[in-house]
Amino acid sequence: MSWQVRVEHSTGYRYGNPVISSYNEARIVPQTASGQVTLEADVRTEPAATTYRYWDYWGTQVTAFDIHGPHQELIVTGRSVVQTASGRGRPTNVPRWTALADEPVTDRFVEFIRPSHSAPDHPELADTARELAARHTPDEFVPAVGDWVRERLTYRHGTTGVHTSAVDAWKQGEGVCQDFAHLALVLMRAAGLPARYVSGYLHPSADAAVGETVVGQSHAWVEGWLGDWWGFDPTNGVAVGEQHVIVARGRDYNDVPPLLGVYSGGSSTSLGVTVAVTRLG
Amino acid sequence: MLSRVAESLFWIGRYSERAEHTARILDVHVQRVLEDPWLDEASAGRELLAVMGLPAPDGETDSRGVTELLAFDPDNPSSITGAICAARENARGARDVVSSEVWECLNATWNDLSHSEQLARRLGPHVFFRTIRERTAMLAGLVDATLARDDGWRFLVLGRSLERVDMTGRLLSSSISEDPASQSWVSLLRSCGAHEAYLRTYRRAVDASRVAEFLLLDRLFPRSVYWSLSMAEQILAELDGARGRARFTLDDKARRIVGRTRTELEFRSVDELVDDMPDLLVSLQRTCSTVSEAVTTRYFARDAPRSWATEVPA
Amino acid sequence: MADLFEGYAAEAEATAAWDEVFEAPDTPRGVYSSLYDALQPLSSSDLAGRKAALDRAFRDAGITFNLFGEERPFPLDLVPRLLDNPEWEIIERGITQRIRTLEAFLADVYGRAEVLEDGIVPRRLVLSSAHFHRAAHGIDPPNGVRAHVSGIDLIRDEQGGFRVLEDNVRVPSGVSYVVENRRAMTRVFPELFATHRVRPVADYAAHLLYALRAAGPPDVADPTVVVLTPGVYNSAYFEHALLARQMGVELVEGRDLTVRNNNVTMRTTEGDKPVHVVYRRIDDDWLDPLHFRPESVVGCAGLLNAARAGRVTIANAVGNGVADDKLMYTYVPDLIRYYLGEEPILANVDTYRLEEPDQRAHVLERLDQLVLKPVDGSGGKGIVIGPQASAAELDALRAKIEADPRGWIAQRVVRLSTSPTLADDRLGPRHVDLRPFAVNDGTKIWVLPGGLTRVALPRGSLIVNSSQGGGSKDTWVLAPEASTRESVSIRNRPAGMSPPVAEGPDIGPSASSDQQQQQQQQQRRQLVVVRPC
Incomplete structure (x- = not known):
């Protein structure tokens, strides 16, 4: 709905x-x-x-x-x-890891596979990504990345800024939604999954009353390409649904x-x- | 005309005129020191530096030391070298507007500076002063011959006229002497190239009050203060004329100041002139800088240099 | 044989390159025969004298470039480089073809990107280019032109064929030297112009102005064009001023411009005046602090969005660099076939793409035999000539290539053709290239006849850039004998008919000979009178 x-x-x-x-x-x-x-x-x-x-x-x-x-x-x-948009379940007919590595896919999504300014590559994170990818199919992999990110980062305001890179946030062990998203992007891209950054708004409650005005937040999450783009919110560990309002997409924060x-x-x-x-x- | 370019032209006018006058003033000074055995060289040097707006230096103020400071010091924008450099730098920024010939004249002068300076150190400063006089005369000739009488030319000539008022004032200050029949008045006239004109006009020996009258008030001699002020006034009116014509008071501050100064000079008797001379000369200099500021504010409209900063993202 | 050419043949032989002038020792090619005849009798001191006069004239006129903070006259060699008309026509057609292709490519990648969809150029190459400016996406130039001015670098290989070495569609510079070189040559060597029918270059600015005006916003009837310069300390400032002056437009700096509400104005003594076309000589990165480097003080904030809104045209367009980097260059022949369905008229120099693993491996084994160029470099910066490099340099190069294969290309060492150039007191063969300039007004691409011949002054050097000790030569395209357009006599007067003679200027009164005589006698008498005293 x-x-x-x-x-x-x-x-x-x-x-x-x-x-x-x-x-x-x-x-x-x-x-x-x-x-x-x-x-x-x-x-x-x-x-x-x-x-x-x-x-x-x-x-x-x-x-x-x-x-x-x-x-x-x-x-x-x-x-x-x-x-x-109403929430969508995990996509079906998901391409396999080998299909994602094919030239047509890598060429088409080259912007979302290459490391970007705020989501740079890092050998240790790449190892983690490979381990996670070995244990999951691409569609399971996205929530698994979310879990891993939430394990490593504590949600805290004021310790990171808009120009903090994923690697810095990861080393600091804390950050906000933007850092969660960037770190997830690093892992997804390292595993060869095209992934993009989404900025928007989040309605905080899933069972909100109609007509009631509440304090929301500007928010960021990611989308991975699983035969089609699929949104996932690593900060909250949920698939993107009717609570999410999409404003912009790009390689990372700097595009949006x-x-x-x-x-x-x-x-x-x-x-x-x-x-x-x-x-x- | 771009404001930035107009400003450059204005300063080309001022600096080239300054170079010329400084050369003339120094030439007279050096000459006077040589010719007058009773003159105290060091104090005359200090006087001159003071008139030119320079504090007395630690070093010698004999004519060699004064020449170093006023002719060759590249760091002083009022020295001859400094003024030529500054004029050339301004012309470089306005190269699309000044004619090629004007630019080449300034640039060649600039290229030759070190050569002329070396020559002057060997043969005496007079060669340097003469070169500067010749080159600035050539520049003035090319300005007259090759620039269209548009706003660009107007700003250049405006700068030149104002500087001439200022410099003639300083020239007079540097020569004020207790002795009304002093030989220094003759050298003063010579330095302006005005000796012959003076003689033809008055047909009698040089004396202080007449020299002052001639250099301040002569209606026909193009180096007199009166003539330069009228020129500035006329050009300011032309610049202003195209825009808002005032029926009552003049809106343009520069025009008001120049006009008032010119009138005050115009209706003064010769005796008053001589009595008030020191004050008068100071006030002339002040007029020049006020007018220069008024012109800058009105036409060159510089705001603070814009440097951009990224906003802290929100 | 005159002493000017002494030893030339042997030295030219040693370079193993095509010589522009001689087809065999002491035998000039047809196009050069009358030049050779004119030069041969000259002595070296004669040439040196003319050269000194030339340098002096350049320095006084401020025709200089900035090298390490010092102003130097641009070294012009006195021996011109000649091209006959058939050869020039090929170059002209080849360049036109290339620019049409690059224009089509730019319109495509900043629009629908079909060339990427069709797989002609790998998407990753375009999208990873440092000069692919996403901020330029969606800016549609009013008359479709993005490369209003281009400079295509050509070289002549060992067999005498012209090849393209590099495309420049960002802010190509050097055209002022073409114009000034010609002016200087007509003064220094007037006699040569009497024996050669040289196609003129002085109308470059007129063509440029026409093209810039044609590029203005369509709703502006009489567009105002300005030249935007970084300022007097820029190495090409002389050129910016020259072009502005010859076009009769304002030469502005970033601080003279303001954008309000997407309207661009310049600050004048009569208030703000609108600007419609900005011929900018500032790199993309510094053009607009809002979209590029925020610390830029030479640019103008808001300019890019004003162009996007169609209120001003930026020439050349922002983001053109994606088409002229040295890696994209290797795809240009394919692009010509793709967009125009034609075969390239001018060939590329054979180039390896190091981004492709096989080619990279092949090249890494042969570094000492190849020329390696950074993809983004300009002005000859960073180029390594394998055969002339030390082992340590090659090792450093290898590491750089492995770290960033996208950043490099490799080419065979082409012995650029040689041309007689004054060195010390005689002429020696020096390597030259050629940069013709083209102006696109939207309906026609006009190629300036000739262009800038750059010459590597140090003996044996293959690098012609002025920042690396290069000089230049005046380049003459010889008009065909029967050209009607260029042989029109003044006022269309039929040959053989002499013009009517006008009356001479008036002459003032002069003393009659009687008076002169009397005056002289008077003097004599006075002298006599004086003596007894």
């Missing part, structure tokens, strides 16, 4: 000194793809700016805007209503940052993120 969810996502910066101009791109509008439909979407900024919308290489809707004239704070708010920009003058600090989600039906 799919849900209809309203998401209100607010994020921004505060600057040390008044900033004369800034150029920004927000990737916060949910996608319409793979069963999910975005019914309404609207991005506003404060100070107000004319926004320009385009779809990037990864198919993500980007809201670009520039602000001129001194300002000390920038707040971006995205509101959307989304018909989420929710808010990215440059400005001139002063220094900036993040205002943090607030996400409010309401199940509408």
Whole structure:
């Protein structure tokens, strides 16, 4: 069963000194793809700016805007209503490991097999991946990777940043959803399974009441290619379902940052993120 | 015209004029030290440096030391070498606008600097001063002959005129003498290339008040302060004219200042002129820098250099 | 034999390369015969004198390049390189074919990527290229042109055939030297131009401006073009200024530009003025701090999105580097067949792809016989010439290749053709290449007749880049005898008819001879009067 969810996502910066101009791109509008439909979407900024919308290489809707004239704070708010995709069970007709190693597959998904900036390769992690792959078929392998990641990482805020790589988080033994996803990507790719990073939102409760607004979170998980893409949430150890709202996909965080920009003058600090989600039906 | 390029042209005008005048001033100074056996060389040197805005150095202020500082010091943008380098650097950034001939003249002058300097050390500084005078005259000629009378030319000539006001002021300051019949007034006129013009105008011997009148107020001589101010005023009006024509007060700050200074000079008697000279010269210099600032603010509109920083991702 | 060519034949023999001028010792090829006749009687001091005058002129004009922070005049050799018309036509067609292909390839990989789907080029090569800019995906240039200016490096092999060595469709530079070399040569060697019908190169800027204007946003009737330079300290600044000046457009730096709401403007003394076409001479990485290096101060934030929105055209387009890296080069012949259904007119130099295991193994055994080039390198940087490298260098190279096979290609050592070049006080054979420049205005690809002949000045050197001690030669494409276009006489006056003579300029009053005489007598008398005192 799919849900209809309203998401209100607010994020921004505060600057040390008044900033004369800034150029920004927000990737916060949910996608319409793979069963999910975005019914309404609207991005506003404060100070107000004319926004320009385009779809990037990864198919993500980007809201670009520039602000001129001194300002000390920038707040971006995205509101959307989304018909989420219902959860799918583990796929059937899954290709075998040998089929995944075939040239047509490796060529087609080359971007999702090669190590990436935040999910680099590491010999020890590659050994782990091979061990896990030897014991599982590809479809069992994905949840097994999730289990392994959750064993190694403790969920903790504030110890890692957006530029922390999977290897660093793994060595630290803690992190947030982004680090869980990156670490899972390293293992999946090391085993030869095409894998991509997904950013989006998560409704926290599986039996949410309709009409009730709760605090949600911006979230990240992964998708592995098992004959088709299949989403898995390594932080929570569950398959992706109606609670997940997909915004963007890419090789890792760097392809899908929710808010990215440059400005001139002063220094900036993040205002943090607030996400409010309401199940509408 | 790009603001950045306009600014470069303005400074080409200022620096090349500065190089020329500094060469002229130094030439007179060196000459005077040689010719006047009663002159205290060191204190005259200190006077000159002070007039040119340089603090007294630790070293000697004999004419050799002064020449080192004002002619050859590459780190001082007001020395001849420094001014030529700065002018050339500005021309490099505006090469698509200045004519090839203007650029080549400046560039060749710059290329020759070290050669001329060596020559000057062997044969005396006069050769260097003459080279600079010739090259800057050539530059001025090429500016007149090869640049269209567009805004680019206007900014260059504006810079030149303002610098001329400033430098003529300093030139006069450097020569103020207790003795109204001093030979130094003659050298002063010579250094401006004004001796003959003066003689033809007044048809009598050189005396202090007339020299001051001539260099400050002459309506026809193109190196007089009055003439340069009028030129600056006219160009500022042309630059301003195309944009917002004011019916009552002038909006343009630079125009107001130049106009006021010119009028104050214009309606002053010769006696007043001589009495107020030191103050007058200081205020002229101040006028130049204020106008320069006003022009910069209005036309060159530089904001702080933009450097970008990535926002902390949220 | 004149002393200028003394010992030339023996030295040329030793290089084992094709000589541009001589087909046999002392026997020049047909195209060079009159040049040879003109040069032979000259003495070496004559040449040296002309050379000194030339260097001086270049230095005064600031025609220099920056080498290790020092400004040096670009060394122009006095002996021109000649190409006859049939040979040039082949080059012209070959280059046009190549650029059409590269344009099609770029449009494809930044669009539907069919070439990857069809397996002509492995996806991994394109997607792993450092110059495949995903940020450029979806930017459609208004008239379809991405390589407004290209420079295709050619060499002549031992058999005398032209081969492509490298494609440059990012920001190829050097065309200013072509223009300036010609101007200098007409001054230094006017007599040679009387005996040769040389096709002109001075109209390059006019073609470039036309192409840039044609590339502007379609809804702008009279687009404003600017040249974007990193600034006066860039090694090619001279060229940026020259092109801006000759096109009559503004030469801007990043700090002169502002993007607001996808509208690009430049800051002028009369306020902000719109800009529609940016001919940028800044590398992709520094162009827009929002999408590339955020620390860039030479670029302009927001430029890429302005181009995406179709409000400004960036020339050359962002991301062109994916088409001209040295590995993609090996696929260009296949791409010509794929996109145009034609056979390549100009062949590649035989190249090994080290990314493929068999070829890599083959190459690693023969490192001492091959030339190894980094895929991303430019300006001859990082190139290792096997036969000239030490064992230690080869070992280091081997390790680098094994660590990053995608990063290298290997080629047979081609003895580039040689051309007589002034060295010390006589002419010696030196290796040369040729970089013709092409301008694509969307309807026609125009190839500048000639191009930049670069010459490796050190004896025996095969590296012609100016950053590695290279010089240049003026390159003359000789027009065919019967060309009608270029033999039009001034004002279409029929031959043999002399022009009407205008009246001469007015002459001022002059003293009559009587007066002169009297004045002289007066003087004499005065002298006489003076004497008794």
